[in-house]
Amino acid sequence: MTDKKGVTGYYRYTDIAFEWYKKVPEAAQSPLKAFISTRSIVSPEHPLSNGPGEGIALIMGTMRATNESRLLFSSAHIEYARYWLHAMGLTKELIPLPNSHYLVTPDQLYVQAPAIYKTSDEIKQAIKHMSKNNKRVKGVDAELSDMRVTFEKIRTHYAKKNAVWCSIDFEAWEGASDVITEFGYTVLRWQDGTEVSESGHWVIAERNNKRNGQYVPDNRDHYLFGDTLSMNRHVFKDRIKELIASLSQLGPLMLVFHDFSGDIKYLQVLEAPIGKIQYALPETLEQDGIYCIDTRKMFSALEGDKNPKSLQRVCRLLKFFDAERFHNAGNDAEYTMMALKAMASGKPLDEQREERWPTKATQDNIPGSLKGVKRQELPEDDSDWEAQEDVL
Numbered sequence: 001m002t003d004k005k006g007v008t009g010y011y012r013y014t015d016i017a018f019e020w021y022k023k024v025p026e027a028a029q030s031p032l033k034a035f036i037s038t039r040s041i042v043s044p045e046h047p048l049s050n051g052p053g054e055g056i057a058l059i060m061g062t063m064r065a066t067n068e069s070r071l072l073f074s075s076a077h078i079e080y081a082r083y084w085l086h087a088m089g090l091t092k093e094l095i096p097l098p099n100s101h102y103l104v105t106p107d108q109l110y111v112q113a114p115a116i117y118k119t120s121d122e123i124k125q126a127i128k129h130m131s132k133n134n135k136r137v138k139g140v141d142a143e144l145s146d147m148r149v150t151f152e153k154i155r156t157h158y159a160k161k162n163a164v165w166c167s168i169d170f171e172a173w174e175g176a177s178d179v180i181t182e183f184g185y186t187v188l189r190w191q192d193g194t195e196v197s198e199s200g201h202w203v204i205a206e207r208n209n210k211r212n213g214q215y216v217p218d219n220r221d222h223y224l225f226g227d228t229l230s231m232n233r234h235v236f237k238d239r240i241k242e243l244i245a246s247l248s249q250l251g252p253l254m255l256v257f258h259d260f261s262g263d264i265k266y267l268q269v270l271e272a273p274i275g276k277i278q279y280a281l282p283e284t285l286e287q288d289g290i291y292c293i294d295t296r297k298m299f300s301a302l303e304g305d306k307n308p309k310s311l312q313r314v315c316r317l318l319k320f321f322d323a324e325r326f327h328n329a330g331n332d333a334e335y336t337m338m339a340l341k342a343m344a345s346g347k348p349l350d351e352q353r354e355e356r357w358p359t360k361a362t363q364d365n366i367p368g369s370l371k372g373v374k375r376q377e378l379p380e381d382d383s384d385w386e387a388q389e390d391v392l
Contacts, residue, residue, distance in 0.1 A: 201330025
């Protein structure tokens, strides 16, 4: 297993697997070829393995110049291979580094996201899907390209387990959208490598008579993940401010929304300490930074369609069939976190889309409006379950 601190660049997987060994001294070719073979590197006993059942951690990079994906070894992988083969007496001297032509420098990449593979077939399928999708991204517009890059950055930060993720949702009275009635949150963080979570649903007591039901379902009394806490509006405001402030002390804070615009406005009205929130996700997080994550845009990137989807439809398409009682702020915060976890912990974007919604036709047989990176819509998308979707 390699130390990422030693990474100074990346090498294309196919160049390393199929070309590098041909360029080293003849006596070293067989041991190097065996070491880097697709079947070998996924073995639990392999020096680059993450451990039994954990596979190997490669890198899926997105090229700045073309938006195309590249499966990569890190330079740390390559250095370790050279030194391990020499230390084990399998090569008389350190084999030379790969040709610099194979090198991909960090500044050539938008993002470098982890890609875990446990079998050689998974690697082969990843390369196959990557090649197919690279042909599709050439027609993707700038906005969707940005969403795709952000999706991979989120996957990268989520895998590091060093940030605090907090999904947030507000509900307001349908009679006046500035009258807040509910707040819900779900927190996810890691302590000593162990996942820690908490959630809550708070309502403003003196606004109990401000009920929805005509245009938006009234599910205020149907929180499914614990007990609802009722409090006056001053305590409500103070507790939200305290929640954000306390979470900010634990590390980089990722505030997660499904369509952030309205919820950010409510946080600002309540004077929550989010003044330094950043909407463009950097590759390196500041320890005291606050960042905006939007699962609606994440799903657009995953689906390959800029048209936004409601939280209920996203849950449907991610197969959270037990999700119900939407438009309760606590429930919606929980479902938003579920969506975030499902996408951020999944495979690289294009592999994940293909795994979730396998293409049932060749690209030539897909209508023109669906070509590119868009998910192929299937008949079950219009099931009776979808007919029950809430209209906002």
